[in-house]
Amino acid sequence: MIVDRGGGVVSPGETLTEVEWTRALDDTSTARVVLNPDGDCCERLGRVRSWRHSLHIYRDGVFVWGGPILQAEWSLGQVEIWAGDVLSWLDRRVPHQSMAFGESDLTDIAAWLIEDGFAPDDPGHVVETVAPAGVRGARRYRRDVGQTGDHLRDLAETGLDYTAVGDRIILLPETWTQSVGHLSDADLPEGLVVAEDGTALASRWIVAGDDEGDVLGEAGDTDPYYGLLERYVEQTSIPDDASAAEAARSKLRSSLPVPVFIDTQEVTISPEAAVAVPLLVPGWCLDITSAQTCRTITQRLKIVGLKVVEDGGSGDTPGSEKVQVQVAASGAEAG
Structure with a gap:
């Protein structure tokens, strides 16, 4: 559905032909939908405006993605909408006061950056700290200097992870190793790619x-x-x-030994796989066992990206959903 910054529903997305949403580790994720308007839905979708309105996506009734609309295109019988998650606003915010942190945990610094960024105009967000980063240090920020989103990304390079799920911004340690499921070759029937990022x-x-x-x-x-x-x-x-x-x-x-990545190449994870798609949150881990390639993997790996694509089909062809998950191993996960 399309939601106004005041909370009201601008338009439901009743006739969807394409849906695509992602989740990203330490960065902003995106979503895209294509709607076929009918009746008064067309008039409501004609009132959609970038940044004023947000896109909310639900999967089986579960709120899995939300954030401001960044771009919309209206064409004959179709409306296409692109959006960024709740972190997108922080790429349009700057520090609103100067602040110097002493010996502080990075999650506390990140929480301040987020709250300060949203303080003058909050579209609706929740900060959830899973556990302290376990990395301490001093940081200094000056009022009106630098984008808040860039400051948050810099902080994530030094021992902190964060991600957005719906209206929640989740902060967690880079060494978090809690698993949300297990995948093997049987769960990935169309294969995968193992890549080493030298x-x-x-x-x-x-x-x-x-x-x-x-x-x-x-x-x-x-x-x-x-x-x-x-x-x-x-x-x-x-x-x-x-x-x-x-x-x-x-x-x-996080850079020694060589980070190893696994990508499922936009294939559908088997419905029998021991994972639930809403639980595939970057920062958590999956246990992966695969001997399909010359690089055999049996390891707990961190989720670094998720992409879910669904189409409505056409004629006698039913729609289908594809789930792509990207996981990675680095020194932080090995530790």
């Missing part, structure tokens, strides 16, 4: 709080297996060496 490998990280080298932290050294691979990054919100070193250690955990 571009993400680093054996030594240097994190700087500025480009002058006044604030600097490092972690790692020459790895006996991979050799020396060094990465440098600046995060201007980090004000001291100890926090920069903690950030470097967190980055090292």
